[in-house]
Amino acid sequence: MSNFKTWLGRTTCALLTLAAAPAFAWPDRPIELVVPYPAGGATDVIARMVAEKLPTYLHQPVVVRNQPGAGTTLAASQFARANPDGYKLYMTTAAHTISASLYKKLNYDPIKDFEPISLTSTIPLVLVATNSLPVTDLKSLIDYAKKSPNGLTMASTGNGTPQHLTGELFKAKTDVPLTHIPYRGDSPMLTDLLGGQVQVAFVTLSAAQPHILAGKLRAIALAHPTRxxxxxxxxxxxxxxxPGFRSATWFGIFAPAGLDPAVKEKLQASIQKAVATPELTNRLRDMGAEVNNSSSEEFAAFIDEELKSWAEGVRLSGASVD
Structure with missing residues (x-):
């Protein structure tokens, strides 16, 4: 009987270990991190910085795959149908929450189909003016715009982007007459700002900072709670x-909905450890980013607030995509 009890105990332990193995054995192969933007942009750079550090904690390679197109919705729609096994992750930006209001039809749900893991960082937007504009601060810019017969031209990185919608919210709160001029990304927009072809814009701090420090663009005010x-x-x-005017783009990591809670916990902890390393933290700050490194619960609450904020911007702008 004693031998039987011993055998039964060992067998039971072995079975329990096998039952738990799928969660605790993860990961046992490389992980893919999808970025819905081309290589070289801020999202791609931050994703690669995180991917470089994660193997220290996950003991598996993390491979970044760029999948740009359709304002991030191409990658998002495919990712939403991915197997929630923890081997495919997604780093995206404020465009994810804007899409919920901007697009009349999406073949995925930006909330229900995605599992928030961690908000790594945010980069605030800064209102800049071309040097040829005779203004030095927010008050003089508003006064000058209201006195100008045609107001001011406001550049953005495209219709429905955070830069565009922030400008529309600014216009609504100040009654400043602004004519929106959309561009295809930061590079052409900044070229025309530097050349004086357009007058003002809300620009991510990471993109504007080199030109501000070089004296080529005039920074008016930062849409952020602190300097x-x-x-x-x-x-x-x-x-x-x-007061109360804040706007930023953010960089967060998701998994497909339905992720195993044990895998989610391990993934969140690993991302937080990676972002908290002095090297990665300093590199983010050098880009003008605020390091958030949030929990999944904090990230989910942040997403809820973002949905409301950007929905108002979309409403004011009248922007819509079929």
Whole structure:
């Protein structure tokens, strides 16, 4: 009987170990991190920085795959149907929450089909003016725009982008007459801003910072609750006289909905450890980013707030995509 009990105990332990193995054995092969933008942009750069650090904690390679197209919805629609086994992840931006209001029809649900893992960082938007514009601060910019017969031209990185919608929210809150001029991304927009072909724009700090520091663009105010050390002389919108005006693009990692809770916990912890390394934290800050490194619960709450905020921007802009 004693031998039988021993055998039964060992067998039971073995069976319990096998039952738990799928969750705790993860990962046992390389992980793919999908980026819905071309190589070289801020999202791609941050994704590769995280992917470089994660193998230290997951003990498997993390391979970044760029899949641009259709304002991130091409990659998102395919990712939403992926197997929630933890081997495919998705790093995206504020475009994900904007899509919920901007597109009349999506073949996926930006909330229900995605499992928030961690918000790594945010990069605030900064209102900049071309040097030829005779303004020095927010008040003088608003006064000048209202006195100008045709107002000001406002560049953006495209219809329905955070830069465009932030400009529309600014226009609604200040009654500043702005004519929207959309571009295809940061590079052509900044070229025309630097050349004076357009007058103002909300630009991600990472893209604008080199030109601000070089004196080629004039920073008016930062759409952020606090000042940023790299441009410490630039006031926040609140300090400049526009309370509560905040806007940023963000960089967060998702998994397909239905991810095993044990895998989710391990993945979240590993991402947080990677982002918290001094090297990665400093590299993000050098880009003008605020390091968030949130939990999945904090990220989910953040997404809820973002949906409401960008829905208002889409409504004010009248932007829509069939």
């Amino acid at each position: 940023v050390a790299s441009i410490k002389d630039v006031p926040t919108m609140e300090e400049a006289g526009l």
